[in-house]
Amino acid sequence: MNRSASALALMLILSACGKGEDKVAGKPAGDPLQVTAPAALVARLKIAPVTMTPVSETLRVAGQIDFDENRVARIGATVTGRVAAMQANVGQGVSRGSVLAQITSTELSSQQLVYVRARSSNDLNRRNVERARTLFAAGVISAAELQRRESEYQVSGAEMRAAADQLRLLGLSGAALGQLGARGTLHSVSQVSSTMAGVVVERHLAVGQVVQPSDQLFVVADLSKVWAVAQVPEQQARFVHTGQMVTLDIPALGDEKRSGRLVYVGQVVDPRTRTVLVRTELDNAGGQLKPSMLATMLVQSDATDRLTIPASAVVRENNADHVFVAQGSNRYTLRAVSVGEESKGRRPVLSGLAAGDQVVAEGAFHLNIERNRQAIEGQ
Structure with missing residues (x-):
């Protein structure tokens, strides 16, 4: 009796499970998408x-603020000598012709002496020609003698002018050259002067240092205008061209944005970085933009x-x-x-x-x- 009841219960359970499995298997599976x-x-x-x-897509490239290379002067000495004094420091504003440093030079003294001698010889030959012309008119000397003295006068004049040109190349001013010819006083001090108005941004000398004409002593920059430069990956270079409007995000200025137009797109790819150089010009009358500041350049492409x-x-x-x-x-x-x-x-x-x-x-x-x-x- 007990065995029959157990068997019946087992059959009922198995039947119920089979019906549940059939119901699940028969339900259509839904698409989760x-x-x-x-x-x-x-x-x-x-x-x-x-x-x-x-x-119109926006291209974002990393860049920075840089000097306007058309407004930078790299100034060196015109003679070999020793720095005697300095009149300019980094950050100082200077005007065109301002004296930045003074250099004592034996080379300058020697060249002045050459000029004094050439000028004296030229004066002597000038007087000789004047006398020769008087003597030739009186029939005392021949025409050949007069021509010889005129030739000597022309040669000495050329030598004097060459010596004067050499002094100008060494940095001697026209006023100093005139005083040298009038008084014959030699000056061994050469002045290093600024060739443009701006700010001294670099100085590479100290008092007592011996300098050469090939040395770069000062860098003066006009910062009223600066460049913003960026490197565009070569794959995206086709999207940029001169005249495009760009927006600059400069972290140092906070939320302030600057805008401009691309004035230059490089014609070659840098083989090391595989990028193309682009730049724009920015007004900097307030001096807020400083070279080497980081910037993000946003280039707006043409609409398609x-x-x-x-x-x-x-x-x-x-x-x-x-x-x-x-x-x-x-x-x-x-x-x-x-x-x-x-x-x-x-x-x-x-x-x-x-x-x-x-x-x-x-x-x-x-x-x-x-x-x-x-x-x-x-x-």
């Missing part, structure tokens, strides 16, 4: 087509017609961009897409969509929550 929006959610959704619109979708249509799922494509009857499918950077509220479509596709432009975030809820309930 599809969602049917309830009526309450449909009212919050806005559908928009994928359309062609003009897109491209497939775009509203930026609000994009949802992130599994670290990738997706959109919901409308299928009709309140059904939507989550589709992976590749999109570009946002511009004026729209994002260009790189792949995943075609013209005319209908996507959820507003409410995509809430629709994705509903999709996840339905997927969990389906499991």
Whole structure:
């Protein structure tokens, strides 16, 4: 009796399990990428087509503020000598012709002596020619003698002018040259003067130092205008050209932005960095921009017609961009897409969509929550 009751109970249990398995096996499996929006959610959704619109992409490249090389003077000595005094320090404003340093030079003294001798010889030969002309008129000397003395006078004049030119190359001013010819007093001090108005940004000498004409002693820069330079990767160089508007984000200035136009785009690629140099000019009357400041250059490309979708249509799922494509009857499918950077509220479509596709432009975030809820309930 007990055995019959146990067997009957076992058969009933097995029968019930078989019916449950058949029910699960018979349920159709749902697509986790599809969602049917309830009526309450449909009212919050806005559908928009994928359309062609003009897109202007923004290229972001790292750069920095630099000197305007057309407003920089690298100043050296004109003679070999020893630094006797300095009149300028780094950061000091100077005008054109301001004395920056003084150098004592035996080379300058020697060349002045050559000039004094050449000038004296020229004066002597000038007087000799005047006497020879008087004697020739009186028939005392021949024409050949007069010509010889005139030739000597011309040669000495050329030597004097050459010596004067050499002194000018050594930095002797015209006034000092005139005093040298009038008084014959030699000066062994050469002055290093600024060739432009600006600010002393570098100094490479000290009192007592021996310098050569090839040495760079001072760098003077006019900082009223500066350059902003950046290196554009060669793959993106086709998107930039002279005349394009650029915006500069300079961290040192806080939220203040600067703008300008590209005035130069390099014609060659740097083989080390595989980049192309670009630059723009900026006004710096206030002196806020300082060379070597870091900057991010935002280059606005020319607008071209491209497939775009509203930026609000994009949802992130599994670290990738997706959109919901409308299928009709309140059904939507989550589709992976590749999109570009946002511009004026729209994002260009790189792949995943075609013209005319209908996507959820507003409410995509809430629709994705509903999709996840339905997927969990389906499991």
